[in-house]
Amino acid sequence: xxxxxxxxxxxxxxxxxxxxxxxxxxxxxxxxxxxxxxxxxxxxxxxxxxxxxxxxxxxxxxxxxxxxxxxxxxxxxxxx
Amino acid sequence: xxxxxxxxxxxxxxxxxxxxxxxxxxxxxxxxxxxxxxxxxxxxxxxxxxxxxxxxxxxxxxxxxxxxxxxxxxxxxxxxxxxxxxxxxxxxxxxxxxxxxxxxxxxxxxxxxxxxxxxxxxxxxxxxxxxxxxxxxxxxxxxxxxxxxxxxxxxxxxxxxxxxxxxxxxxxxxxxxxxxxxxxxxxxxxxxxxxxxxxxxxxxxxxxxxxxxxxxxxxxxxxxxxxxxxxxxxxx
Numbered sequence: 001x002x003x004x005x006x007x008x009x010x011x012x013x014x015x016x017x018x019x020x021x022x023x024x025x026x027x028x029x030x031x032x033x034x035x036x037x038x039x040x041x042x043x044x045x046x047x048x049x050x051x052x053x054x055x056x057x058x059x060x061x062x063x064x065x066x067x068x069x070x071x072x073x074x075x076x077x078x079x080x
Numbered sequence: 081x082x083x084x085x086x087x088x089x090x091x092x093x094x095x096x097x098x099x100x101x102x103x104x105x106x107x108x109x110x111x112x113x114x115x116x117x118x119x120x121x122x123x124x125x126x127x128x129x130x131x132x133x134x135x136x137x138x139x140x141x142x143x144x145x146x147x148x149x150x151x152x153x154x155x156x157x158x159x160x161x162x163x164x165x166x167x168x169x170x171x172x173x174x175x176x177x178x179x180x181x182x183x184x185x186x187x188x189x190x191x192x193x194x195x196x197x198x199x200x201x202x203x204x205x206x207x208x209x210x211x212x213x214x215x216x217x218x219x220x221x222x223x224x225x226x227x228x229x230x231x232x233x234x235x236x237x238x239x240x241x242x243x244x245x246x247x248x249x250x251x252x253x254x255x256x257x258x259x260x261x262x263x264x265x266x267x268x269x270x271x272x273x274x275x276x277x278x279x280x281x282x283x284x285x286x287x288x289x290x291x292x293x294x295x296x297x298x299x300x301x302x303x304x305x306x307x308x309x310x311x312x313x314x315x316x
Contacts, residue, residue, distance in 0.1 A: 009183075013228055014262060016188045065145070068138055068174065070181040071228055 001046055001054050005076040007067045008039035042066060054078050081123040081308040083109040086152070086168075088143045093129035093165065097285040101126075104288040105301050114146040123308040124161040125152055127168025129221075129283060139182065139224050140170035149175055161205055161304060162277045166222055169269070169279030178272055178279045179237065180229035186262025190223040194293065195260055195282060197268050198248040201241045204271055205307030206278040209299055215252055216245075216296035218282040220260055225281040227263035227270070237270060245269035245280055 009015050015037050022036035048054035058076055067074040083101050087094045094111065101107040112118070112125075132143035143149070149171075156162050156177055164172035172178040185191060194217055199210040210216070229237065237243050245268040249258040254266040261281070269280030284297030 012230065013183060014186055014226065016184055016186050016262075020188060065137070065141060068141065068181055070173070070230070071183060 001048060001051075002079045003044050003046055003054070003058055003076055004079070005042040005044070005058070005062065005066060005074060006039060007042070007062075007072050007074045008037060010071055010073055013071045039072075051078060081108070081305060081312070082121060083107055084112045084118070084122040084125045085109060086112045086114060086125060086127050086148055088114045088130070088132035088146055088171075090132040090134055090143075091128050091130035091167070093167075093283065093285065096283070097126050097128045097165070100285040100288040100297070101301060105298065105305070107301070107305065112148060114143070114148045116148060118148065118151040118155065122155070122160065123311075124163060124304050125155060127152075127162070127164040127171050128285075129166030129168060132167055132171065135167075135224075138170075138174065139167060140172075140174040143167075143171045144174040153177065156272075156277050159274070159276055161308070163206065163300075163304065164277075164279035165283055165285065166220075166225070166281055169281055170224070172277060172279045177277050178270060179233050179242075180227055180270065182224050182281070183226045183228050184224050185222070185226050185260075190221070191225070191260045192219070192221040193260065194219050195268075196248050196250060196252070196258065197245045197282060198252055198254065199244070199299075200246055201244050203241075204244060204275045204278065205304055206271065206300055207244055207303050209303040209306050213252065214299075215248065216287075216299060217294040218284055218287040218297050219294075220282045222261070222281055225261040225263065227261075227267040227281075229264060234264060237267075238265075240273055242270050242273065242275075243267055244271055244278060245282070 018036040284300040287294040287297030
């Protein structure tokens with residue numbers, strides 16, 4: 001199964017990169033842009049007997065390594 | 081006492097710590113490769129600065145699962161002293177030995193400069209030789225040293241007196257302009273609840289010799305040595 005994982009900074013955590021990108025977009029004339037937050041995107045293949053089995057393994061991977069629960073939230077999509 | 085300096089792939093301040101301990105402080109120190117087991121007796125383990133595993137994913141996130149880290153956690157649980165400097169601090173936070181996390185500097189730029197630190201607590205093995213409120217001149221060099229903890233954790237840190245060092249100006253005030261990286265509450269170093277694990281972003285090993293502009297970093301290492309001597313005395 002193909003898995004897409006999205007990791008983002010929690011709302012209370014400063015995101016200076018997001019701020020810099022936002023300023024840059026404003027400079028380019030995209031004044032309508034607000035609240036830019038930068039995150040991480042991962043794709044991976046996983047073998048699992050069922051959707052539920054894959055889901056529980058991926059959640060474990062996110063909690064242990066792929067995201068730091070102190071500063072980050074995550075969500076994922078499983079395809080196929 | 082015996083010091084162990086852990087070397088991860090990508091560590092780069094391991095030599096500086098070794099040199100400061102051995103040559104400037106006259107201590108017994110040994111390198112420990114991250115794949116080694118913890119053989120023999122150690123009083124203090126140092127996780128040095130650098131870019132373990134190229135800072136991939138998050139700083140310290142991969143080093144946290146190095147084989148030796150399991151032994152570091154056991155060592156800390158048994159009351160052993162663990163000191164994490166810069167990347168070492170990040171690894172200790174990632175491994176859950178210290179609360180909070182270190183994120184990208186608020187100004188986005190890598191900072192490399194001397195900073196002033198104020199010693200906030202002295203009832204720890206890491207600061208016992210300093211005076212409360214004493215100022216230390218020690219350099220920082222990092223891109224991701226902005227300390228973050230959620231409000232509840234921050235409250236706990238304050239209540240338990242776990243904030244050991246704050247960034248301050250020359251007059252000792254924890255002002256926003258004295259904060260090199262946007263750390264919450266000007267936090268430069270914190271310890272765990274049992275006060276035997278300490279992490280800080282500044283590099284005391286680079287301030288142990290006047291040729292480097294300051295000897296104030298010695299206070300951290302001499303505190304640890306004094307605390308260990310006292311422990312040995314109690315055991316005897």
